[in-house]
Amino acid sequence: MNGQSREKESRLCEADDCLKEFAEEVAAGLSLTPKQLPCKYLYDAEGSRLFQAIMELEEYYPTRCETEILNRHKEDISTIVGKAEFNLVELGAGDGAKTKILLRHFLDLGLSFRYVPIDISPSAVQGLTCDLRKEFKGLAIQGLATDYFEGLRHLARLDRRSSFVLFLGSNIGNFTPGESLIFLSSLRTSLRTGDYILVGFDLKKDLNTLLRAYNDPKGVTARFNTNILRRINDELGGNFVPSQFEYFSTYNPRAGAIESFLISLRRQNVLVEQCGRSFSFSKWEPIHTESSYKFRKEDFGRMARRQGFRAVASFCDSRRYFTDTLWQAVPFRGSGPQDQCV
Numbered sequence: 250m251n252g253q254s255r256e257k258e259s260r261l262c263e264a265d266d267c268l269k270e271f272a273e274e275v276a277a278g279l280s281l282t283p284k285q286l287p288c289k290y291l292y293d294a295e296g297s298r299l300f301q302a303i304m305e306l307e308e309y310y311p312t313r314c315e316t317e318i319l320n321r322h323k324e325d326i327s328t329i330v331g332k333a334e335f336n337l338v339e340l341g342a343g344d345g346a347k348t349k350i351l352l353r354h355f356l357d358l359g360l361s362f363r364y365v366p367i368d369i370s371p372s373a374v375q376g377l378t379c380d381l382r383k384e385f386k387g388l389a390i391q392g393l394a395t396d397y398f399e400g401l402r403h404l405a406r407l408d409r410r411s412s413f414v415l416f417l418g419s420n421i422g423n424f425t426p427g428e429s430l431i432f433l434s435s436l437r438t439s440l441r442t443g444d445y446i447l448v449g450f451d452l453k454k455d456l457n458t459l460l461r462a463y464n465d466p467k468g469v470t471a472r473f474n475t476n477i478l479r480r481i482n483d484e485l486g487g488n489f490v491p492s493q494f495e496y497f498s499t500y501n502p503r504a505g506a507i508e509s510f511l512i513s514l515r516r517q518n519v520l521v522e523q524c525g526r527s528f529s530f531s532k533w534e535p536i537h538t539e540s541s542y543k544f545r546k547e548d549f550g551r552m553a554r555r556q557g558f559r560a561v562a563s564f565c566d567s568r569r570y571f572t573d574t575l576w577q578a579v580p581f582r583g584s585g586p587q588d589q590c591v
């Protein structure tokens with residue numbers, strides 16, 4: 250077997266492994282009470298396209314808030330992080346629209362860095378890489394289509410340059426509190442003392458603003474969630490009828506999270522061939538598709554200190570809806586000054 254066919258075969262094996270894992274996680278999630286599906290599966294090519302459409306919606310404030318923050322504070326950020334050569338690693342990069350603000354600024358300053366966007370959606374990584382190669386001639390890019398944890402293993406294997414990790418868009422809010430501690434601890438292990446991370450946190454705010462952001466009247470967010478059923482049909486041989494499920498999203502004040510569901514409109518059985526079985530739904534039974542946790546400033550200051558980071562600065566938008574907070578990796582068990590919102 251020559252090198253090219255070996256490479257093709259190993260790509261096919263990887264694709265088979267991904268599909269097997271997808272089938273296993275769907276089977277496990279739909280066997281739970283209440284049923285759930287991991288939100289990472291919302292993002293195939295169509296899911297990424299629909300998420301871009303969500304970011305354009307007037308009701309979806311996080312994108313505009315974070316754009317404002319990065320425009321206002323790109324100088325502060327570059328002054329703190331941009332001294333030596335570094336890898337700019339972005340976890341869950343999506344279309345990188347906001348990241349371009351930093352990329353442009355860093356290139357204008359002549360900083361020496363390589364951009365490493367990592368995302369579970371291959372189409373997002375391909376689209377972003379292609380787009381950036383056209384827009385930023387001379388930018389060194391190394392995209393990777395994989396999940397966060399494999400991305401962190403890749404980060405730990407990168408060359409000896411320092412790392413600056415971006416985790417924007419309140420992606421961290423999709424983890425439960427327990428999962429986010431596990432994630433931050435893995436992230437800290439993949440970094441060296443002195444490395445920086447910039448994490449976006451969506452803040453607790455008035456309920457109307459929160460609810461509107463996840464219940465747009467055009468139904469884009471509903472289509473984004475329902476897309477997971479179509480994906481199961483296409484990739485795992487499912488026979489979901491998406492119109493027999495209704496999207497519902499609400500704020501759970503005890504959890505401090507927006508919780509999204511697809512609700513079965515009737516009693517039904519759904520066969521998923523690759524899971525080797527069918528799943529029964531009673532009328533009005535929900536599938537939990539996503540949680541988006543909302544934070545208070547005290548929450549993430551504490552998270553930083555517990556996971557081996559020092560909060561260096563926090564940048565808020567003018568409405569105080571969203572914060573990008575800059576942390577530096579310190580020796581484990583180190584503690585740092587309280588962060589201040591500027």
Ligand SMILES: C[S@@+](CC[C@H](N)C(=O)[O-])C[C@H]1O[C@@H](n2cnc3c(N)ncnc32)[C@H](O)[C@@H]1O
Pocket residue numbers: 288289292297300340341342343344345346347367368369370373395396397398416417418419420
């Ligand atoms: C809410 S979007 C935010 C995109 C971007 N960070 C932004 O702020 O516009 C989440 C992104 O993370 C990616 N993603 C979701 N779960 C992931 C996982 N487990 N591993 C890697 N990427 C993931 C999705 O494909 C999507 O592009």
